Amino acid sequence: MPASDPPTPPAAPRTPLWQSIAATLGAEIAAGHYRPGDKLPTEAELSRRFGVNRHTVRRALADLADRGQVLPRRGAGVFVRHRPTEYPLGRRVRFHRAVEASGRLPGRRILRLETRPATAEEARHLALPPDEPVLVCEGLSLVGAVPIAHFHSLFPATRLPGIGAALAEVASITEALRRAGVADYTRRQTRLSAEPADATLALHLGLREGDPVLKSEGLNCDPQGRPVEFGTTRFAGDRVAITVGSDPEDGNAGEDADHAMKNKEKRHADDTSPG
Secondary structure (H helix, E strand, O other): OOOOOOOOOOOOOOOOHHHHHHHHHHHHHHOOOOOOOOEOOOHHHHHHHHOOOHHHHHHHHHHHHHOOOEEEEOOOEEEEOOOOEEEEEOOOOOHHHHHHHOOOOEEEEEEEEEEEEOOHHHHHHOOOOOOOEEEEEEEEEEEOOEEEEEEEEEEEOOOOOOHHHHHHHOOOHHHHHHHOOOOOOEEEEEEEEEEEOOHHHHHHHOOOOOOEEEEEEEEEEOOOOOEEEEEEEEEEOOOEEEEEOOOHHHOOHHHHHHHHHHHHHHHHHHHHOOO
16 A cells, blocks of 8 residues: 555644734833833834734733733823832831832932921921921932932921032932931831822823822931931832831831930920929
């Protein structure tokens, strides 16, 4: 009998077009062709580029969104997601240290630096007499060239001579406080809440008005328990991942500050008590 031909192997399954498009766009994002915050071409433009209909492109973009690479915004388009910056929130909050630990470059852009009398609420937070001067520092916290937060910090101007010049010279608030005589400080309290971005904040952070932001209000104190900074920071919701916890590597420094403040309050009570 004549030898029969060997069986033909089954054809390899074809990759669906939408998967191929998603893989191509995903590789371009990974290679930096599209950077975080960039808007991708429109569905019509991608349809022409790949020679497919919009439904196929839409499915590819949905796959990228499911994998967390892009963020569709109704009426605005599809944008490359920012990889969230890990930001631990404990007794020792150090923006520069946290960003550097994630392998990125921290930065800061000052928008306003001025001295004025404290409001009643500001004086209460900073344990100051009414109308005592405070230094106002407003600006943007950056990761690379991307703004991830808007901050508004208040410093007791008389208690910290030279803080204004230090803030104008260095990018780190920790270093500025050190130059003003505060070698160490800890977070005494933090209040977190969520709110929509207003028009001004959206412009600063490259968001749409109404996009969610995380608001953090914090009070920092020196080792003697004296307030050295009261600040409000608003983070772009899709650009940070905040972890709230203790700082075991710092030992009991935070408790020491609390203890010092309680002792100060007790001494004040003893001094003002009758008899």
